[in-house]
Amino acid sequence: MQLASPNRSIRVTLRIALHFLCLIPALYLAWGAVTGDLGINPVETLTHFSGEWALRFLLLCLTITPLNWLLSAPWLVSYRRALGDWAFFYACFHLGVYMLFDAQFDPSYILTDVLKRPYITMGAAGFIMLLPLAITSNQWSQRVLRRNWVRLHKLIYSAAIAVCIHFIWLVKGFQIEPLVYAAILAALLFVRIAQHSRSS
Amino acid sequence: MTLIRTKKRHHLSEADVTDEKLFHQRRAFMKTGVSAASMAAMASYFPTLTRASIDDFADRIAAAETTRTVDEELNSFEEITQYNNFYELGVDKSDPYRNAHLLETDPWSVEVSGECNKPGNFSIDDLLAPHNFEERIYRLRCVEAWSMVIPWTGFSFSKLLQRFEPNSNAKYVAFETLYDRSNLLPGQRTRVLQWPYREGLRMDEAMHPLTMLVTGLYGRPLPNQNGAPIRLAIPWKYGFKSIKSIVKIRFTQTEPETSWNLSQPREYGFYSNVNPNVNHPRWSQASERRIGEFFRRDTLMFNGYEEEVASLYTDMDLTRYY
Numbered sequence: 001m002q003l004a005s006p007n008r009s010i011r012v013t014l015r016i017a018l019h020f021l022c023l024i025p026a027l028y029l030a031w032g033a034v035t036g037d038l039g040i041n042p043v044e045t046l047t048h049f050s051g052e053w054a055l056r057f058l059l060l061c062l063t064i065t066p067l068n069w070l071l072s073a074p075w076l077v078s079y080r081r082a083l084g085d086w087a088f089f090y091a092c093f094h095l096g097v098y099m100l101f102d103a104q105f106d107p108s109y110i111l112t113d114v115l116k117r118p119y120i121t122m123g124a125a126g127f128i129m130l131l132p133l134a135i136t137s138n139q140w141s142q143r144v145l146r147r148n149w150v151r152l153h154k155l156i157y158s159a160a161i162a163v164c165i166h167f168i169w170l171v172k173g174f175q176i177e178p179l180v181y182a183a184i185l186a187a188l189l190f191v192r193i194a195q196h197s198r199s200s
Numbered sequence: 201m202t203l204i205r206t207k208k209r210h211h212l213s214e215a216d217v218t219d220e221k222l223f224h225q226r227r228a229f230m231k232t233g234v235s236a237a238s239m240a241a242m243a244s245y246f247p248t249l250t251r252a253s254i255d256d257f258a259d260r261i262a263a264a265e266t267t268r269t270v271d272e273e274l275n276s277f278e279e280i281t282q283y284n285n286f287y288e289l290g291v292d293k294s295d296p297y298r299n300a301h302l303l304e305t306d307p308w309s310v311e312v313s314g315e316c317n318k319p320g321n322f323s324i325d326d327l328l329a330p331h332n333f334e335e336r337i338y339r340l341r342c343v344e345a346w347s348m349v350i351p352w353t354g355f356s357f358s359k360l361l362q363r364f365e366p367n368s369n370a371k372y373v374a375f376e377t378l379y380d381r382s383n384l385l386p387g388q389r390t391r392v393l394q395w396p397y398r399e400g401l402r403m404d405e406a407m408h409p410l411t412m413l414v415t416g417l418y419g420r421p422l423p424n425q426n427g428a429p430i431r432l433a434i435p436w437k438y439g440f441k442s443i444k445s446i447v448k449i450r451f452t453q454t455e456p457e458t459s460w461n462l463s464q465p466r467e468y469g470f471y472s473n474v475n476p477n478v479n480h481p482r483w484s485q486a487s488e489r490r491i492g493e494f495f496r497r498d499t500l501m502f503n504g505y506e507e508e509v510a511s512l513y514t515d516m517d518l519t520r521y522y
Contacts, residue, residue, distance in 0.1 A: 040283035040293070041346060041491055101494055109484070117482055170482070172344075173392040173463055175291055 003073040011075065018079055022086040025053045026093070043101045050093040055167065057087035058160050059184055066191045081137055084156070088134040091127055119169035126162035129155045160185050210281070210300030210423040253306035254421040254429040257328060261416035264333035264353045270504075274337065275348040277418045279491050284425045285342065286444055287392055288377065288385040296425035299386055303378070303424040303445065310430070314374075314451035317365035324429055328415060330363070331355045335419070336412060336433075341474045341503045343438035345483040348491050352433050353416030358407040366403070366451045373406045374456035375399045375432070376448035393459050399443040400456035400470065401434070404512055410435060410505060436505040438472045469522040473513070474503035478522045 005011070029049060032038040038045045061083035068076050103109045113120045133153055135141070142149045164185050167178035254261075284296040289303065310327060313319045333353050341347045361373070379388060379396030388395045405411065412433040415422055422428040427444025434442050440460050450456070460468035467481055476486045476499040487496040502509050513521075 040279050041489070043489060043494055044293075044346075101489075102496065104495060113484065116479060117484075119482060171291075173287065173291070174390075175392055176390070 003071040003076075005073065005075040011078075015079065015082065018082055019086075022057065022082065022089075025049065025090070043097065046097045046101075047094060050090050050097060051167075054087050054090035054094055055163050055181055057083050057090060058156070058163060059181065059188065061087055062156065062160060062185070062188045066188065066195075069191075069195060084133065085137055088130050088137075091130055095127055119166050122162050122166040122169060126159045126166055129159035129162065133159070157189060210297065210425055210428075253308065253324060254328070254415050255306075256325075257333075257415060258421050260333050261353045261421055262419045264335045264416070264419070266337070266351075267334040268336040268338075270337050270339060270349060272339070272349050273492075274351060275491055280348060280350055280417060281423050281425060283491060285344075285439065286387075286425055286427065288387045288395075288397065288445075289425060290387050291392055295386075300424035302385055303428065304380075304383065305424060305429045305445070308429050308447075310447055310449060312364050312449045315367050315370040315453060316451045317367060319364065327360065327430065331359055333415065335416075338412070338433055338435040339503050340433070340435065340439055340442075341488060341499065343440060343468070343472070343480070343483065343485075345485065345488045345496075345499075346491055347488045347499075347503075350433075351418055352412060352414045353419065353422075354412045354414040354430075354433070356409050357411045357413045357432060358409065360413055361406060361449075364449075364451070369453045370451035371403055372452045372454065372456055373401050373403060374448075374450040374452050375401075375443045375446050377443055378445045378447045394462055397443065398457055398459045398462075399432075399441055400452075400458050401441070402455075402512075403451075405434070408509065408512065410508055436474055436502040436509045438474060440468070441472050471513075471518075471521050473509075473518065473522075474499065474501070475518055475522070476501060478519055 006014070029038070029046060032045070033042075061080055064076055064080040064083065068074055099105055099110075103113070114124045115121070133155055136145065136149060136152060145152065164178065164182040168182060171178055282297045283293045285293070286296040289296040289299040308324050310322050311320075312322060333355060335351055335353045337349060337351045339347060340350050366373075375398065377397035378385075401411070412435075414427070414431045414433045415429065417423065417426055422431065424445075427442075430446050431444040432442045432446070441458075455470055458468075458470060460472075461470055474485075478485060485499055488499045489496050500506070
């Protein structure tokens with residue numbers, strides 16, 4: 001199967017559309033904030049909504065490469081960075097809400113949380129791993145770092161695993177939703193392992 | 201198709217209940233006795249009227265006097281009825297409100313068993329009719345570190361328990377929430393917890409005057425999502441201890457199993473007293489978010505009821521018996 005590359009103007013239009021689509025969850029929250037319609041516990045809504053979208057964009061980002069293998073459409077890969085950047089945007093949003101409303105920028109509060117609450121440890125680890133990826137998410141870094149850039153960006157796998165565990169450890173009792181995301185991630189990682197062992 | 205719909209308890213909006221400011225003035229009006237007298241006259245016309253559901257207690261719930269307040273702002277009816285943890289009706293905070301209609305509370309009966317002289321099956325009328333209702337404003341602190349201030353209607357649970365004449369072997373009381381295998385609630389079709397939901401108290405905790413059997417909220421019969429028709433309110437313990445929609449009460453000699461403790465023993469102890477000094481692996485218990493506020497506030501020892509309940513736990517290591 002091969003999905004031929006559309007012409008340049010269509011690709012540009014697609015890119016703009018993609019950015020707009022990625023912005024929708026943030027606009028939804030902004031609209032809710034303006035109209036005072038963020039539910040009974042607005043801080044919780046902001047935290048959960050932004051966190052969940054960070055995870056979704058992370059998983060979407062990891063879908064591009066297997067999709068390229070499946071459809072032989074290397075032009076799709078040019079959209080991968082946008083999805084990664086948006087995942088980081090929502091992760092920052094998520095962390096920002098925590099810093100402002102939960103920790104209130106109190107270093108001892110943050111330290112206790114990170115050290116004593118395993119789900120927060122995982123969330124923090126996920127964010128810290130995404131940080132260098134976001135910083136080097138540009139062509140200049142790619143040129144300077146060369147092969148190291150590819151090596152560095154393999155961190156996304158560990159980051160995604162940390163984020164999935166963060167969600168699983170957060171919920172009370174036995175809940176399906178975080179396990180669904182973990183299963184999707186497992187499938188995306190499995191496809192890579194299978195491809196890798198086939199090509200080597 | 202029905203053309204005229206009467207709103208069910210759980211569908212009430214904030215506009216349907218009395219405004220919080222008028223709420224207390226109305227009590228004063230009820231006390232003047234004009235309407236109370238006319239109600240008594242009405243009742244004498246229907247001497248054989250039996251009350252089968254808590255809706256039949258609406259008048260008495262509305263007339264209940266406030267006997268206890270806290271110097272803090274009440275949470276709104278909307279907040280209290282649309283943000284709930286009631287896993288039988290779903291795990292999202294808004295699920296219980298959406299699924300409230302699936303809980304069938306009429307008819308309702310409670311099975312009382314175990315170490316007591318007067319066990320049996322009791323209808324809602326049997327359980328509630330002999331008691332005077334009062335309104336108490338309590339803080340509610342969830343183990344997830346959010347909290348509310350709620351006007352409950354009901355009476356001291358001890359008054360009900362005494363009627364069953366617990367014997368000297370009764371060291372604990374175990375409770376169960378509705379679990380009808382032929383009509384499972386949506387959450388009960390999942391394995392989020394081991395069903396039925398189970399809770400328990402030590403006898404002295406159950407008999408403590410603060411422990412309340414709740415039948416109403418904001419002067420209205422209790423909405424389904426808040427645990428209709430009867431639930432407990434134990435204000436010095438994390439919210440999950442205050443079991444909802446009770447169908448079984450059993451006096452036991454040994455500590456009963458409780459649902460959250462079975463699910464994650466390291467996180468949820470049998471006692472689960474609100475304690476800012478005892479670390480919980482997931483949520484900081486040192487502070488909480490009051491619903492309606494953005495920033496956190498400090499959590500009080502025993503949720504602010506320390507003076508009244510600390511004596512229950514003198515000689516106990518609260519970091520061990522968390």
